[in-house]
Amino acid sequence: MSLPLDGYTVVAVEQAVAAPLATRHLADLGARVIKVERPGDGDLARGYDHLVHGTGSHFVWLNRGKESLAIDLKDPSGLEVLRRLIAEADVFVQNLAPGAAARLDLDAASLRRAKPELVVVNLSGYGAGGDKEQCKAYDMLVQAEVGLVSITGTAEHAVKTGIPTADIASGMYCAQAVLAALLRREQTGAGATIEVTMFEATAEWMGHPMYVQLYADRQVPRMGLSHAAIAPYDAYPTVDGQVLIGIQSDSGWRTLAGEVFGSADLASDPRFTTNVLRIENRAACDAAVAEFTSRWTTAELNARLAEAGVPAARVSTVEDLVEHPQLKARRRWRTVETEGGPIEALLPPITFDDVESAMGSVPGLGQHTRALLAEVGLTPEETAALLDRGAAEQHVTRQRQEALS
Numbered sequence: 224m225s226l227p228l229d230g231y232t233v234v235a236v237e238q239a240v241a242a243p244l245a246t247r248h249l250a251d252l253g254a255r256v257i258k259v260e261r262p263g264d265g266d267l268a269r270g271y272d273h274l275v276h277g278t279g280s281h282f283v284w285l286n287r288g289k290e291s292l293a294i295d296l297k298d299p300s301g302l303e304v305l306r307r308l309i310a311e312a313d314v315f316v317q318n319l320a321p322g323a324a325a326r327l328d329l330d331a332a333s334l335r336r337a338k339p340e341l342v343v344v345n346l347s348g349y350g351a352g353g354d355k356e357q358c359k360a361y362d363m364l365v366q367a368e369v370g371l372v373s374i375t376g377t378a379e380h381a382v383k384t385g386i387p388t389a390d391i392a393s394g395m396y397c398a399q400a401v402l403a404a405l406l407r408r409e410q411t412g413a414g415a416t417i418e419v420t421m422f423e424a425t426a427e428w429m430g431h432p433m434y435v436q437l438y439a440d441r442q443v444p445r446m447g448l449s450h451a452a453i454a455p456y457d458a459y460p461t462v463d464g465q466v467l468i469g470i471q472s473d474s475g476w477r478t479l480a481g482e483v484f485g486s487a488d489l490a491s492d493p494r495f496t497t498n499v500l501r502i503e504n505r506a507a508c509d510a511a512v513a514e515f516t517s518r519w520t521t522a523e524l525n526a527r528l529a530e531a532g533v534p535a536a537r538v539s540t541v542e543d544l545v546e547h548p549q550l551k552a553r554r555r556w557r558t559v560e561t562e563g564g565p566i567e568a569l570l571p572p573i574t575f576d577d578v579e580s581a582m583g584s585v586p587g588l589g590q591h592t593r594a595l596l597a598e599v600g601l602t603p604e605e606t607a608a609l610l611d612r613g614a615a616e617q618h619v620t621r622q623r624q625e626a627l628s
Contacts, residue, residue, distance in 0.1 A: 224578040226253025231405065233314040234305070235259065235289075236296070236329070238266040240362065240387050241421060242318035242346045243285035244394030249314075249401060250288035251571045251580040257308060257595065258289040258586070262616035265293060265588040276563025283566060283585045287559050293589030293616035294609070296327060301614045307599035309334060309341070314401055318346040321357050331416040340414040342404040346397050350420040360421050365389035369425045374432050377447045392424035448538075454501040454508050455479075458538055459516040461524050466516060469534045473497050482531045484515040560584040562618075590618035 231254045235246045243258075243266070250256040260266050268281040275283045292308075294301040309315050315334060317324050324330050324345065331343040348360020355368075366372050366383045376382035397419045404415035426433075431452070432443035443451045448467060450456035455476075458465045470476050473496065480490035489495070489511055494504040501508045516524055521537065528535040539547070550556065550569070559568045559582055571580045592615055596606045609615040 228254035240390035245397035288583030290591035291586035298614035362387040562587040587618040589616040
């Protein structure tokens with residue numbers, strides 16, 4: 224059985240996190256993804272760190288299954304190579320600085336005049352227009368600008384999220400947009416021009432606090448592990464640690480208090496019978512819950528909660544995640560090749576019952592340059608000229624580099 228995007232080609236002028244995440248999802252689904260990088264340093268994410276066999280951890284996460292073409296787009300011959308690739312592609316994705324695509328005649332209008340069926344996705348920080356159009360849009364800056372930082376953390380300290388939320392949000396919407404555009408193209412033959420911004424993608428995820436502000440005229444407070452609209456919902460102490468409990472219904476409260484804690488009085492306490500009342504009396508509710516949870520070890524309490532069907536979880540570390548029995552039980556780990564050696568990677572969370580995601584190798588910088596230049600019609604002499612003047616770069620394996628040094 225084929226993968227959903229087998230036969231589709233995506234060309235991406237991309238770097239950092241948002242756009243590479245989008246195109247990696249497309250590669251996992253079977254698309255051929257040609258990643259265009261600068262000769263020399265390549266994608267910025269290659270150098271964020273060198274923790275995965277000498278390659279950046281962000282890069283190996285975001286770029287498996289792609290072909291790397293290292294070429295200088297400021298060189299007319301290099302730009303012509305890119306145009307030839309786009310002419311044969313189904314999708315073009317770019318997250319260049321504002322205005323850069325237009326200066327290279329890689330704007331959607333120009334590309335789709337030549338190929339109306341092309342799907343073009345422009346992924347940016349803030350989009351065209353508005354005072355923020357030209358502003359740099361790193362993940363942390365967008366989290367701050369959109370208000371996410373103001374609701375994340377504790378009452379004393381605002382923090383950004385521990386993962387690049389704005390990048391991930393916009394990358395996911397970008398991949399979703401490509402799938403929708405290709406589906407429509409199958410029906411109508413028409414391509415698409417799509418804009419996705421980090422700011423608007425993250426603003427969409429601010430739905431609950433935004434509506435609280437719009438219709439209650441108040442800021443959702445920073446709650447740590449707690450929840451502004453639900454109680455009890457927090458980490459509670461045990462004899463040897465803590466357990467996170469989340470009660471989302473009044474029947475769930477009665478189960479927690481009556482069955483798990485064995486306290487009919489707590490279950491019927493008039494201060495706690497509804498979620499609205501538990502929010503109004505949050506401090507007392509949390510204290511009552513903690514009084515009971517502290518009577519058991521973490522393992523004992525988890526067993527009681529699971530038996531009663533009460534939503535709960537341990538507060539895991541990243542080490543706990545790597546060793547998590549759920550991932551092992553569902554056989555989610557696979558081996559992916561990189562230029563430095565094999566690595567472990569998780570299967571994508573979209574699971575088809577008849578075919579497994581592609582999960583191809585992580586490319587070295589310019590690993591596919593010669594092959595791609597030949598594919599678009601350059602002669603060996605023309606390829607050599609590009610390579611000689613540094614307008615293109617062909618990957619050399621680390622082993623080969625060591626042998627030459």
